[in-house]
Amino acid sequence: MAKRNTTTKQxxxxxxxxxxxxxxxxxxxKExxxxxxxxxxxxVLNSFCEDGIVHKILGDDGKYYFAVCVNCSEKKHKHNHFHFRCLSCGKIECLPNEMEVKLPEGYQSVNFNGFISGYCANCSNSSLFKQQ
Known part of the structure; x- marks a missing residue:
């Protein structure tokens, strides 16, 4: 059955x-x-995750964040990449490089949650860091 695209979903x-x-x-x-x-x-966010429209990221602060998927589908969610949270501005972004994790024979990966926190390029180039 096709899912309806409502104004709210849009x-x-x-x-x-x-x-x-x-x-x-x-x-x-808030937005x-x-x-x-x-x-x-x-x-709606959970529905989007199931449909391969967005992926869910568990942050190091215990909150879930959502990002739009690129090249995913309901059948194949592939997000073996790290996520980065800036400790200064709070921005969370998907890092571009996919990671390949070799699991023992017979194991099957369902979720990858790689997370790095630090300072983004914009914040690390700010005057605060240049003074140190």
Whole structure:
């Protein structure tokens, strides 16, 4: 059965696509304001994950963040890349290099959650770091 594309789903998807980094449900809620309630955002984000539209990232702060998938489908979610969180500006981004992890024979990977925190190029080039 085909899933309906509602105005609410489109608002959430547009917000994710326009974001320059992965965003949490809280960030989406602030951006969308009264237009969409918290439970609906949660439900739509999980639906997008199942459909291969977005992937979920567990941050080192214990929160989940969501980023738009590139070349994924409902049948094949492939996100063997690290994610980076800037400790200064809070931006979370997908790093471009895919990682290959060799598992023992008979093992099958379902999820990869590589996470690095530090300072992004913009923040590490700020005057704060240049003074040190």
């Amino acid at each position: 608002l959430i998807l547009d917000s994710l696509k326009n974001s320059k980094s992965a965003v949490s449900q809280e960030i989406l809620q 969308l304001g009264e237009a969409v309630d918290r439970a609906t955002i949660y439900r």
